[in-house]
Amino acid sequence: MRAGGGLGAADLAALRFTLTQAALSALFACALAIPLARALARRDFPGRGAFVMLLGAPFLLPTIVAVMGLLALFGRGGLLNGALAALGLPPVSIYGLHGVVLAHVFLNLPLATRLLLLGWSAIPAERFRLAASLGAPVGALIERPMLRATLPGAFAAIFALCLTSFAVALILGGGPRATTLELALYQAIRFEADFAAAASLALLQYALCGAAALAAWRLARAPLTGAGLGRPVERWDAQGAGLRLLDALIIAAGVLFVILPLALVLLRGLDGLAEMPPSVRGAAGRSLLVALAATAIALGLALALALRGGPLAEGAGALPLAASSLVLGTGLLLLIRPHLPLQAAALPVAALLDGLLALPFALRALRPALREAEARHGRLATALGITGWRRLRILILPLARPALGFAGGLAAALSAGSLGAIALYAGEGQATLPLLMARLMGAYRMEAAAGVALLLLALAFGLFAVFDLWGRGGRHARA
Amino acid sequence: MGMRPPAIWQALADNIVTVTPGWSEAYGLFLEGEADLVLSYSTSPAYHLIAEEDPGFVALEMEEGHYLQVEVAAKVASTDVPDLADAFLAFMLTDAVQSVIPTTNWMYPAVTPAAGLPEGFESMRPAVSLFLTPEEAAALREPAIGAWREALSR
């Protein structure tokens, strides 16, 4: 198939499929996010805050759980086909390129919506008032320029995330015709132990993802935070009954699309909770520890890079977005192997890896907050002789607390849900929740696995909520 | 062998719902009703029969035979405790251990227990078992996977 690490025809096909599905996924996610974000930006309704918070959920979900949720809705035995059959209509198949794109839209539409929503909430209320008093069209005057500034970054970010997709692409793509670069990498490492081929594939993927990640980094000007998602701005345009109805329908569709698969995961998991083995406690504890360690690593690195500043720091922070966790994990373990038994290293490596993978998101959230704290109060602090560690403790950290909370929550939740390096090398008695779930599935115990998936979801959300709420509880939030 | 493998795969290709990263995802989809057939073990029906008292699963028998998957316990040549290793291997072969393997690991034991195999293990045992040496398997793997990928990529 390959010789000396060169790229074969199959690899080129994988490259083509990888690019196609990522581009289509990013396109649809962004296109659908525009009406949803606009509706959320200009309408208030009970549960709006909860829905916006829930938009973070698919992003934090372990892939296989998300896939199962989607299949329960769109699969051959899913709700949609059940309804079609009841109406006497032929079934639709989710398997194929469209299935891959659908899954990626489910996973990333929320991210796109939040990024665009931030763009909308960053528009000062005065502009809408001005437009209203001038009778000027809001779309052309205010919204379109904002979208022009925000959309390319959202597109590039989602494109980069979809480039490293493999389980979703393989399962929903219907097999080898949906081979992505990441899958080819997985095959080269796991089945063929062909590190030369893996290295050339990894380099190709790095180059691609690096370019996309860099583009995302440069283009995305909106900070990634939970700020600005509070109440919608009062609007004088868009008061007509038709537009209200349209927005209501869009929001309802968005709620259904995001919440139904999650609810199905929840339902499946409830039955399985009682089936979980006793080892679930230890696994939950280890997951929690790894998540907290990963959070500390991600926040520490993000703080150091953000304080350091400069293009080098930005590049370093964006890099993990380009990396496949498989490649990073294998590389780290190959480095450690001569010095430590793999089993002893598995948990610390998992934490380090999760921390590194969460770094770009943490950095994106922290940098603007730190910059603002410096811009507003830096000179005063300097004049008062508040420097070094004291400056961090007295000035920077308290003022950046909301961003710290959000970034920490994101890192913790991403880590709790990730299988990471540990899946490959963890020994007996080292299982985290995702690994326990995989093992239960490997032992016919699908119900128990669904229960663990639910627990995992609860842990990821709980961690996110605790950190985020801590961040919002600061003094600064009120001042 | 009749048809060549590429032709067989091509004929099958439009009936294949999907391929997953591992067995457990595929079996999960199968149990969720996504597919009527799944590539699994001939002992899978026995699991459902014994653990869930559900007789509704069957393994299809292939006339060419079924490949054996063997899991092993062994003594490492460089061990410092050879006596202990020998004692452990001897223990592994006792009836007490061998008799629980079918219903815990869901595989055939190395030594048939005195009480015989549980229900489902004898009745659904494939007639022909195939076994390839590691060298044979290594030589076959690349062309076999290549043919499979080629046929299913279309």
Added chain:
Amino acid sequence: MLVLEGLHLRAGDFRLTADLTVPKGAAVAVMGPSGGGKSTLLSAIAGFLAPAAGRILWAGRDLVPLAPAARPVGILFQDNNLFPHLTALQNVALGLRPSLRPTEAERDRAEAALAQVGLAGLGKRYPAELSGGQQSRVALARLLVQERPLVLMDEPFAALGPALRAEMLALTRQTLMARGATLLLVTHDPGDARALADLILPVVEGRAHPPRPAAALLDDPPPALRAYLG
């Protein structure tokens, strides 16, 4: 005595030169058109802008090599003079020592300074819980405890109404000036200058001129300043 000796400042395209002396203990209004370089001048004295050439001497010592906090300078900006996440007392105590946990003695001094500016008992409030005038008083209290001999103010009370501003200027005079501090205050208001300042230091078209007695200068402004004063 503050001496600006052959001072050349450069900030982007903007240039400012200064060669002048400010006597110790004087209250000096820094006046001139917007964009003339008033804030740039203050930035250089405070240590936020390194001069391209020249020296800044205080009591005979060159301040240029010193970090902002090491200079004998206290400063108030146009805004953002308080940290929003710290109480009034903590904000004041920062002037004594950069720490969030003031000692008993430091607390007492901060409380006394707050009392001196009329905010006795409000030390536990956060800036958001204080009015604009009260926030200015907290910042002034911090300048008091800092005890720096040279105080720079860059339109510090511009956001306050005329009555409040006059009150703050009077308070500044009573407290800071009473203990012999030298004050450089940027202002646009001739009334403020008359009320507070002994001297006026005109900054016009990239040049800081030597200070002259306030009343005389306002009564008979030089041509460059006349257009600005209207």
